[in-house]
Amino acid sequence: KNEVEQSPQNLTAQEGEFITINCSYSVGISALHWLQQHPGGGIVSLFMLSSGKKKHGRLIATINIQEKHSSLHITASHPRDSAVYICAVSGEYGNKLVFGAGTILRVKS
Amino acid sequence: DTAVSQTPKYLVTQMGNDKSIKCEQNLGHDTMYWYKQDSKKFLKIMFSYNNKELIINETVPNRFSPKSPDKAHLNLHINSLELGDSAVYFCASSLRGWLAGKHNEQFFGPGTRLTVL
Numbered sequence: 001k002n003e004v005e006q007s008p009q010n011l012t013a014q015e016g017e018f019i020t021i022n023c024s025y026s027v028g029i030s031a032l033h034w035l036q037q038h039p040g041g042g043i044v045s046l047f048m049l050s051s052g053k054k055k056h057g058r059l060i061a062t063i064n065i066q067e068k069h070s071s072l073h074i075t076a077s078h079p080r081d082s083a084v085y086i087c088a089v090s091g092e093y094g095n096k097l098v099f100g101a102g103t104i105l106r107v108k109s
Numbered sequence: 110d111t112a113v114s115q116t117p118k119y120l121v122t123q124m125g126n127d128k129s130i131k132c133e134q135n136l137g138h139d140t141m142y143w144y145k146q147d148s149k150k151f152l153k154i155m156f157s158y159n160n161k162e163l164i165i166n167e168t169v170p171n172r173f174s175p176k177s178p179d180k181a182h183l184n185l186h187i188n189s190l191e192l193g194d195s196a197v198y199f200c201a202s203s204l205r206g207w208l209a210g211k212h213n214e215q216f217f218g219p220g221t222r223l224t225v226l
Binding site: 041045048084088101 | 153213214215
């Protein structure tokens with residue numbers, strides 16, 4: 001079993017819908033990262049968080065350290081949000097990122 | 110100006126050849142990384158360098174050798190290429206690594222798609 005599990009693997013939504021992607025991890029961490037990979041292949045860091053909640057535009061990321069769980073929410077989704085969303089964790093003793101398998105999001109207009 | 114750049118973007122080569130992928134960052138970051146993304150889009154770290162010093166070396170075959178001539182560059186040389194080396198290779202950088210006691214956001218290059226025939 002992977003140390004970082006994401007759900008769902010695939011998600012199709014209608015434009016305007018509220019979207020949630022979940023990430024659970026089984027190891028001690030110092031930070032959790034949410035990344036976005038567009039169809040063209042480039043990877044962009046969306047959030048890095050170690051507690052609480054962060055918001056950037058229509059994106060919100062939350063983390064519950066006790067439950068070892070994080071969620072990425074997208075409000076008022078748009079077709080341009082279609083991408084692969086990847087959860088990754090930084091371990092307690094190093095800078096190594098361990099990645100989840102990604103969630104493929106498709107937003108239809 | 111591209112923050113993290115990689116060359117080439119595409120690399121097609123025959124089994125047994127030796128090839129290199131170059132990475133440069135102009136962000137002034139101390140730490141650089143190489144990641145491999147397999148055919149199932151799963152990312153895995155290969156190497157990390159902090160100020161030209163190797164700090165992470167995952168279980169990567171000896172055929173893969175990273176070289177960091179200065180902290181702005183981290184190149185990946187691959188000897189005797191095999192079919193299983195076909196993947197997308199991403200370079201990334203962050204301001205400072207764990208050695209500074211703090212984690213930082215990582216900035217990724219555009220990736221190099223390597224195809225071994």
